Amino acid sequence: MSRIHVTTTINGDPVEYLCDPEETLLDVLRDRLGLTGSKEGCGTGDCGACSVTMNGRLVCSCLVLGAEAEGAQIATIEGMAKGETLHPLQRKFIEHAALQCGICTPGILVAAKSLLERNPDPTEEEARYWLAGNLCRCTGYDKIIRAVMDAAAEMREAS
Amino acid sequence: MALDTKSETRQFTVVGTRPLRPDGIDKVTGRARFGADMTAPGMLIGLVLRSPHAHAKIKRIDTSAAEAIPGVHAVVTRADFPVIGDNDFIADILDNCMAGEKALYDGHAVAAIAASSGAIARKALKLIKVDYEVLPHVTDVDAAMKPGAPVLHEGRANETVPEGMSSNVVARYEFGHGDIGAGLAGADRVLERTYRTEATHQGYIEPHACLAQMGPDGQADLWCCTQGQYMVRDTCAAILGLKQGQLRVTASEIGGGFGGKTTVFLEPVALALARKSGRPVKMVMTRSEVLRATGPTASSSIDIKLGMTKDGRITAGFAELRYQGGAYPGSPVEFGAMSAFAPYDLDHVKTVGWDVVTNRPKQAAYRAPGAPMAAFAVESAIDELAKGFGLDPLEVRLKNAAREGTRASYGVTYPAIGLEATLRRAKDHPHWTAPLGSNQGRGVACGFWFNFGGNTCVSMNIAPDGTVNVIEGNPDIGGSRASMSMMAAEELGISYDQVRTVIADTASLGLNDVTDGSRVTFAVGLATIEAARDAKREMCKRAAMVWGIEEDAVEWKDGAAHPAGPNAGSHPPMTLAEIAAIASNTGGPIAGHYEVNAEGAGVSFATHMVDTEVDPETGAVKILRYTVFQDAGKAVHPAYVEGQFQGGAVQGIGWALNEEYIYGADGTLQNAGFLDYRIPVASDLPMIDTVILEIPNPGHPYGVRGVGETSIVPPLATIANAVSAASGVRMADLPMSPPKVLAAIKGA
Structure with a gap:
């Protein structure tokens, strides 16, 4: 089966690749482009560890085909910090000890950023429901929610 | 050293603060390298073929068609591994990694392949022909103990097992002191009840992954996500006949383990494929493989006999615990039998544990292995008796609490311990007296873990x-x-x-x-x-x-x-x-x-408190408020101590309410994915409040005790006691899923 040529933008960089028709965007990111920050926890869209945004929409990259990225704007965890400056969510996650093992962290950060872009002042309940698609087995979510709420407050003050 | 005796009064400058973790930036930027994030030049992709049957004789495996596919570089079956001598421990691990004469559970590895791409490996895997003779199976612990149950192995029972029992019963343990009959005779009421818990999986978000290389000179390198690189080295060396010093194992960042990564599954197979192909081999499990073929914890069935006076003194405690640990000996029933009554100072106490094999995946350690089920049974029974007498459940526990000098049911005499401190703090906490609404109930329970x-x-x-x-x-x-x-x-x-x-x-x-x-x-x-x-x-x-x-x-x-x-x-x-x-x-x-x-790890105790609301229309249980009181000895980094308390409590909430291994009539796992094996998500939960007690461990220069495991021990009973308070029905079978709770309410 012939491969598909894809031209896309990832974290602002122009990118081209060839992928198999059945290959997921997650596989392309991890195995072809070396962007291993997005994690595969399930491959079925249940855990959110592979969360990225595609044209601003939060998706599980394991449920998107690599070919569907044609002409799209993809944002992954690797593009979240600007140079040496961490995104406020990244900084607050470290300060609040909101990660233990860290495997779910990239997906949760991408999802939380997507939440705050839509709703800069979420209630705790809104944050919990928005992040309900991102599984964390270590923290019990307490410190994650605190970090998101604190980052949101800081970003509101800064804006 | 003089310092060792001064830990109680020592003034710390760094310990007890909350600095930023050194791996934080790597983990929030995606740079941290976990098991599946490594590659090597010329790397092949390895995949495992797994049994679709719960129990089957493997009559023949034909790999020729798979080997003929261009891009396939190696196929291995059990025949590619050396025969292990009389080391049952290692032989069982090998048999679990690659089946021998029989497939013993749905998902048991029977062959593996290494190919130049994942697509080729998947295609070739389908061409391996396995001729199975399907055998009768058993997945339930009580059914497996019955005479006439399908037998997994002959001759694996040790000398503790009486004659005449099913061959699936492989070990018996007994602990305690005093005279149960005399103790029960002194009670105002004796409660007898049977409790059951289902198997739950550790549920780490990172599936098992490794990358193996081996040269013809016998030098090998292995990268893998594991809780112990030396354990991987020594186990793989024993299985493959390598020298420990020739096999270098590097642990990747680890995406959760909770005990489930204290053994090997893929690693010996990847090394065997690397040896046969002469190429680096990377293997990564799917979530389905993780659930079907790596360690969940044991399911259990526990009989309790508990005597109490009307003023709340426990006169005798007896527990008979039956744990199935999957297809091989080694369920954590010994720890269950040792820990069941460990929080209490009892004159008459006895526990008997039975280790049972069934056609399920080989259990692996899960956070305080064996203790949560035992605590569920004992703490539920204490609560039921206390409520029956109209007594405060915290007061009853204080009345019976183990202290410094108490002889524990498993034989040791305790040094300074923190159980009483956690109970007193719980009693003084505003949570204990906060008002409750209709259909709401509050529960408490205690938990213990040994530490190591x-x-x-x-x-x-x-x-x-x-x-x-x-x-x-x-x-x-x-x-x-x-x-x-x-x-x-x-x-x-x-x-x-x-x-x-x-x-x-x-x-x-x-x-x-x-x-x-x-x-x-x-x-x-x-x-x-x-x-x-x-x-x-x-x-x-x-x-x-x-x-x-x-x-x-x-x-x-x-x-x-x-x-x-x-x-x-x-x-x-x-x-x-x-x-x-x-x-x-x-x-x-x-x-x-x-x-x-x-030595001197210092035992650990906790008291948990929860408010639940039970929906009488659906049977759904909502966690409204949760507080953990636990002794940390000395909290080195309090934020990470709190994190252990919170994480363990929430794993316990999942075990209590949602999580279970569900087997079909054919013995295959019905819910091998995160959609149907549902661990708690953010919207299921409130904040998890924590109170850190610091009763210094005399065995550590700064007084530190381990904190990671105790927090999963109390939640099962804590929540069951709260559900009982909210709904008036006593839930003795976990998980308390909505249909079960609803049926209990309707039947009450």
Whole structure:
């Protein structure tokens, strides 16, 4: 089966690749482009560890085909910090000890950023429901929610 | 050392603060490298073919069609592994990694393939022909114990098992003291009840993954996500006939383990494929494979007999525990039988545990293995009796609580312990007296875990510019590098930022036991402190040399060597950085070392409190408020201690309410994915409040106790007791899923 040529933008960089028709965007990111920050926890869209945004929409990259990225704007965890400056969510996650093992962290950060872009002042309940698609087995979510709420407050003050 | 007896009054400067973890930036930017994130030049992709049957004889495996596919470089079956002699422990691990004569559970590995791409490997896997003879199966623990049940193995029962039982019963354990009959006779009421829990999976978000390379010279390298790289080395070396020193294992960052990564599944297979193909082989499990073929914990069936006087004194406690641990001996029933009554000071107590095999995946350790089920049964029974007498459940527990000097049901006599402190704090906490609404109920329960020390080896290198590296051998699963750096900084009298802790591969540091038993902050911390003391002695020696005074006339304080005794004030102090800078001229590099098989881990206790609301229309249980009270000995990094309390509590909430292994009539797992095996999500939960108690562990220089496991022990009963308070029905079968709760309410 012939491969598909894809031209896309990832974290602002122009990118081209060839992928198999059945290959997921997650596989392309991890195995072809070396962007291993997005994690595969399930491959079925249940855990959110592979969360990225595609044209601003939060998706599980394991449920998107690599070919569907044609002409799209993809944002992954690797593009979240600007140079040496961490995104406020990244900084607050470290300060609040909101990660233990860290495997779910990239997906949760991408999802939380997507939440705050839509709703800069979420209630705790809104944050919990928005992040309900991102599984964390270590923290019990307490410190994650605190970090998101604190980052949101800081970003509101800064804006 | 005098310091060891002063831990209660010692003033800490670094320990007890909340610095940023050293691996934080890597983990929030996606740079941290986990098991599946590594590649090697010329790498092949390995996949496993798994049994679709719960129990089947493997009559023949034909790999020829698969091997004929271009791009396939190796196929292995059990025939590619050496025969293990009389080491049952290793033989069982091998048999679990690659089935021999029989497939013993749905998902049991029967063959593996390495190919130049995942697509080719998947295609070739379908061409392996396995001729099975399907056998009758059994997945339930009570059914497996019955005479006439399908038998997995013959001759595996040890000498503790009486004649005439099913061959699936492989071991019996007994603990206790006193006379149960006499104790029960003194009770105002005796409760007899049977409790059941289903198997739950550790549920780490990172599936098992590894990358293996092996040359024809016998040298091999393995990268994998594991709780213990030395365990992987020694197990794989034993299975494959390699020399331990020739196999170097490097632990990746680990995406959760909770006990489930204290054994091997893919690693020996990847090494066998690498050996056969001569190429690096990477293997990564799917989530379905993780659930079907790696360790869940045991399911259990427990009979309790508990006697209580009307003023709340427990007169006798008896538990008979039956745990199935999957297809091989080794369920955690011994720990269950030891821990069941461990929080209480009882005159008459006895537990009997039965280890049973069934056609399920080989269980692996899960956070305080064996204890949560036992605590569920005992703490539910105490609650039921206390409520029946109209007594305060916290008062009843205080009345019976183990203290310093209590002889535990499993034989030890306790030193200073923290159970009573957690109960008193719970009683004083505003949560205990907060108002409740309709259909709401509050529950409490206690939990215990042993904690562990074990083989530990730490090196500390002082760099010429006065910065410090701690070299340790335990994968960091929740912030332990930060804790080690903190204890090193505390002991050396320098700042946290001057220390960086790294985790060594197996060739770079002596043996370390796996990250388990809540041992790392205790044992590796102890070794880090002692390695720092070793380095301090050397630095004092160097300063003495510079000053021309005796070594023992130099003391270390505030990060510097000072002349002491009659020489006090004779020279200005030399800081660590000043001593490090001239090390080349005073005898060479400065390092500290410590090796120990650590004892004195210090047992741990917790009390949990929960408010639940039960929906009478659906049977759904909502967690409204949750508070954990636990003794940490000394909380080195309180944020990470809180994190352990919160994470364990929420795993317990999942076990209590949602999570279970569901088997079909054909013995296959029906819910092998995160959609149907549902772990708690953010919207299921409130904040998890924590109260850290600090009753110093006399066995650690700073008083540290392990904290990681105890927090999963109380939640099962805590929630069941709250559901009982809210709905009036006693739930003795976990999980308390909505249909079960609804049926109980309707039937009441």
